[in-house]
Amino acid sequence: MSAEKITAEQRTEFGKGAARRIRRDNKIPAVVYGHGHDPVHVTLPGHATMMAIKHGGANALLDLDIDGTSQLALTKHVQVDPIRRVIEHVDFIAVKSGEKVTVDVPIHVVGDAAAETLVVNENTTLQIEAEATHIPEFFEVSVEGAEAGTQILAKDVELPAGSTLLSDEELLVVNVTQQISAEALEAELEEAEAEVGIVHEEPEAEAAAEEAPAEEPASEE
The missing domain is CATH 2.40.240.10 (Ribosomal Protein L25; Chain P)
Structure with a gap:
């Protein structure tokens, strides 16, 4: 730079x-x-x-x-x-000039992953040590053709010569997951709503039972 x-x-x-x-x-x-x-x-x-x-x-x-x-x-x-x-x-x-500094460098994700996948940028910067006059403007990470399950870690990002990674090597940078279909998402929502409904119905039923007056015994004539 x-x-x-x-x-x-x-x-x-x-x-x-x-x-x-x-x-x-x-x-x-x-x-x-x-x-x-x-x-x-x-x-x-x-x-x-x-x-x-x-x-x-x-x-x-x-x-x-x-x-x-x-x-x-x-x-x-x-x-x-x-x-x-x-x-x-x-x-x-x-x-x-020549002095090393600690900086956070942005990550730019480029390329198109495989069909029906979702690319999640888990961390947007990496911390490195570099010479003040040689700080990269950004790191470019390609997901071109990446299949679901692909994970790019900090250690996988190519650094310029003279730079040292300070972030954890195992830090997750990009995660490629399976894209959920509209039908599957709707089914999950319906299932979640049904579970919530069950949770709410049970306490209400118990409360109703507790509040209901006990039956009076039949009077003997």
């Missing part, structure tokens, strides 16, 4: 008011943490930063030019406005 160059401005104003003013100028407030230094507060160009993060994915790596000093920064948290879908704030971790 190559780092995209972004020119950043170091900022000295903080708080909600300052952040709002930055966003009104179509810029993004951000903070760079790490390497034992105090956090560095910066302002980033809105559109360029949005495109760089979109292109780099969940672990986008940016080369921030902060007042003439280059700093590699790994994206750790992106705050997005839920209505306007624009970036409001970004947290970065400062990294160095």
Whole structure:
């Protein structure tokens, strides 16, 4: 993964008011943490930063030019406005070229499994250790032609050279199961409803029996 160059401005104003003013100028407030230094507060160009993060994915790596000093920064948290879908704030971790970092990498399932099967993505990410400048954007897992019963585990996913799997090797990533037919599903639902009906009827019958008055003995004349 190559780092995209972004020119950043170091900022000295903080708080909600300052952040709002930055966003009104179509810029993004951000903070760079790490390497034992105090956090560095910066302002980033809105559109360029949005495109760089979109292109780099969940672990986008940016080369921030902060007042003439280059700093590699790994994206750790992106705050997005839920209505306007624009970036409001970004947290970065400062990294160095060649340094290894721990990241969660998304899994993309591709291909078509065999007919009448259901593909379930049991886990959507894998945790790995990789060089900051060589983090894969995603892992591609193919289910092309996979039959029901096929299971793909973490250890089955091919990792790029220099990467180490940190997730459990036996972690289930993709599970291919037999697709249930509409008729079978309806039959299961009917069976479940019938069982529920039996469970409810028995207590009601017992309650009715308990509440019913005992028969009075016939009077003797």
